[in-house]
Amino acid sequence: MAEITAALVKDLREKTGAGMMDCKKALTEANGDLEAAIDWLRKKGLSAAAKKSGRIAAxxxxxxxxxxxxxxxxxxxxxxxxxxxxxxxxxxxxxxxxxxxxxxxxxxxxxxxxxxxxxxxxxxxxxxxxxxxxxxxxxxxxxxxxxxxxxxxxxxxxxxxxxxxxxxxxxxxxxxxxxxxxxxxxxxxxxxxxxxxxxxLDVDSVSPEALAREKAVLIEQARASGKPENILEKMVEGRIRKYYEEVVLLEQVWVHDGESRVRAxxxxxxxxxxxxxxxALGEGIEKPKEDFAAEVAATAGV
CATH class of the missing domain: 3.30.479.20 (Elongation factor Ts, dimerisation domain)
Structure with missing residues (x-):
């Protein structure tokens, strides 16, 4: 079992907005895997994060x-x-x-x-x-x-x-x-x-891995609703269309008028x-957190 550190729990909480205990449970269930823990929280409806954004660090x-x-x-x-x-x-x-x-x-x-x-x-x-x-x-x-x-x-x-x-x-x-x-x-x-x-750019260009991951989350969310299995497929299809509208350029709503599709x-x-x-500058690069007090102490030879 991987060690679930306070720093890991804090990181997951910052990424998802979920509660501390929920984050700890998610990491335990995911054996310390941050990405799997995010998916676990989403499946349980405990995370509002639809997709990660790269942290501007460099x-x-x-x-x-x-x-x-x-x-x-x-x-x-x-x-x-x-x-x-x-x-x-x-x-x-x-x-x-x-x-x-x-x-x-x-x-x-x-x-x-x-x-x-x-x-x-x-x-x-x-x-x-x-x-x-x-x-x-x-x-x-x-x-x-x-x-x-x-x-x-x-x-x-x-x-x-x-x-x-x-x-x-x-x-x-x-x-x-x-x-x-x-x-x-x-x-x-x-x-x-x-x-x-x-x-x-378009639906065909969406990463198969990203789509499979999204579908897995959506299926679990749909099942949690308690709806019959024959309804679940239609629910997932609708949510996948919504997903495309979020991540596919041609399917997005044109920011300049707020109503047209980019495709149109x-x-x-x-x-x-x-x-x-x-x-985006520094996207995806983690910048080490600086401990100013420790730096001063080191400089002073403390």
């Missing part, structure tokens, strides 16, 4: 760069927000996004690419930045999207300068319409994606969405 910046028919986005992390306000660091992240536009989004290839005007690679320039600024940094991820006919629009939320900020989105839009109109549509979709945080908006514009990507 600092740094996200940057986007565009060219005809394609765009790139990168995330580079640092230890503190102070670095994000450093102009040299901003320029570095911006430049790496432009390099990704040329060499692609494979991280090792990107690190090995030449950094302009220095005689160094991107990885070597990053090492130079670490030495100069005095903080650890990491080129975490990159993404390049392209289309045959249309645009890859970009959107940056919480910008520190054009194309550099905290939440970046790429939206690939194909169509025969005027490029400016497609660009406008793509940017509007980018704003929607930044706010609504979809997981998949795109169709009316005579366009097709073929892909999107959303980078």
């Amino acid at each position: 600092e740094g910046l996200v940057a986007v760069a565009s060219a005809p028919n394609k765009a790139a986005m990168v995330e580079i992390n640092a230890e503190t927000d102070f670095v994000a306000r450093n102009e040299a660091f901003q320029t570095f992240v911006e430049t790496v996004a432009k390099i990704a536009l040329q060499v692609g989004d494979d991280i090792e290839t990107l690190k090995a690419a030449a950094y302009p005007g220095t005689g160094r690679t991107v990885a070597e320039e990053l090492t130079q930045m670490v030495a100069t600024i005095g903080e650890n940094m990491n080129l975490r991820r990159a993404k390049v999207l392209s289309v045959k006919k249309g645009v890859v629009a970009t959107y940056m939320h919480q910008s520190l300068r054009p194309g550099v900020g905290k939440i970046g989105v790429l939206v690939a839009v194909e169509g025969d319409g005027e490029i400016g109109a497609l660009e406008t549509l793509g940017r509007q979709v980018g704003m929607h994606v930044a706010a609504a945080r979809p997981d998949a 908006v795109v169709k009316k514009a005579g366009a097709t969405l073929v892909g999107f990507e959303r980078f």
